[in-house]
Amino acid sequence: MSLGSSLDVLRYSAFTPETPSPEGGNPAGIVLDAAALDDAGMLAVAADVGYSETAFVTVRDDARGRFRVRYFSPLAEVPFCGHATVATAVALAERIGPGAFVFDTPAGEIPVATSADADGTVRATLTSVPTRTRPATPDELDAALAALGWGRGDLDPQLPPHVAFGGVEHLVLAAAARGRLADLAYDFDALAEVMRRHGWTTLQLVWREAADRFHVRDPFPVGGVVEDPATGAAAAAFGGYLRALGLVREPTKVILRQGEDMGRPSELVVDIDPADARVQVTGRARAMSGQR
Template sequence: MTSQTTSPTSSNPLPHTAESPDILQSPDTLPGPDSIEVLRYSAFTADPAGGNPAGVVLDAEGLDEARMLAVAAEVGYSETAFVTAHDTAARRYRLRYFSPRAEVAFCGHATIATAVALASRNGTGELLFETPAGEIRVGTSLDDGLVRATLTSVPAHSHPARDTQVEPVLRALRWSRDDLDTGLPPHVAFAGNDHLVLAVRSREQLAALDYDFDALHALMRRHGWTTVHLVHREAADRFDFHARDPFPVGGVVEDPATGAAAAAFGGYLRALGLVTEPLRVHIRQGEDMGRPSDLYVDVHPDDPRVRVTGQAVPLPAP
């Protein structure tokens, strides 16, 4: 199965990119052609050594859920995005996201990767993605020869987390209440998925993260959280954060860049009353994993939707 679309490309195609597709063989399960082309991108970085890798399958119309899950598990990234329907002329696509263990309603970094892959073939501009979480609009443009993408989330919201939710998580993280930043209280934030947001006072505490994988996995499954979004604010008068996102429910220890959590975090800041004018938030993630990532989050006091911006670069097949 190839990743070519059926409509002509637009009048502003981008220069050829050097991605190396991974061809996964599947003769027993796929109708028609016996291979699936998986593109690999690293999102929220301009350096292939940084960011969060995502698989992208641009032509997944013939794949059922079991096959998509198997492909995601074989790729081994935190998520792989599958384009299951497309109208290239209208720039409208249907997406599904799978981690190695389960389907995910929305994935920010795989959305950015898919948008960059499509823009690299069909030209930059606006895209509309139909996802299990709702419609996601993505704008793409060229920035110093690389495609930059901005996704607009579904309406975000956030509410305080209960003590009965927070205390077991702190034990799994091997943290205490005294480690938390009292100016940024624990919340459950949503922008397509639920994320528990915990702010830690010390950058060193965040860097030393060493959690109980099985215990946190069980808690996250019980509460339906996609990640636990752990943040440290660099200074009280700035909106620059370091973040780490344990993702045991997806079958990986940690995400190096989590666009869905970043969008939810924007809604969290708005819910706390900290967004009194249009605001850009910078999140530095993945640094402690050796895969530094930069996510830019735009929040408006009068708009519940959150915009998350980043680049993506192609990766060679392993």
């Protein structure tokens, strides 16, 4: 896609599943040369693209593999976005070759390692900023549950509600049953107001299938989007949440399945080391509509 005479906007789908799916993953817009864009220009492009986030590379140093990156939803700038990071890293790797990159983002320095599979598909592993988490307050929990239409009895008592951070903050709520997670119909405006009040980027709604496998959904009304099909920043925050709760006692790989209930199956691989506050999130990405 091209906006204007010189601005190229790429469209990639990130966290596509291992089993190919034409509708899988989370779409992201990417502008690899955004040096000439101001804040208003980036916001206008993101609104025109209409995805949950568009990434803008404002400074490039291809030789050193270092890039300054900013992220915009259709409504506002976001300090960090995992799926757009993976998509941008893959787009860069396809053009300058796979390797180790560093993204300087508003949330901090994000190392990203890229590599090509045997079939040529490129995958990227981002390393988050240090994660942190705290229990949600009763007022935070009550407001979020009311907007979701959930009750406290819908929650898994073994996975307590927390506000988790992996670059941006997310409210983590664990459903006691898969059916509760599947039946997501919330008050868009009410939840957006709650999230703006508390500074949350998404809600990380999870259901534990096994100790190393979770199903997740991420409402994103503050970005003007009902739901994210794959949320790398929330995956990093969730990894830190599991570590902080003592549920990870040795280096562990956790699989998150997201987007299935909205017809965009996605897979996020989260690597957690109990001795490290940073979390790694890995995913594949592919160009959409034949872009390379």
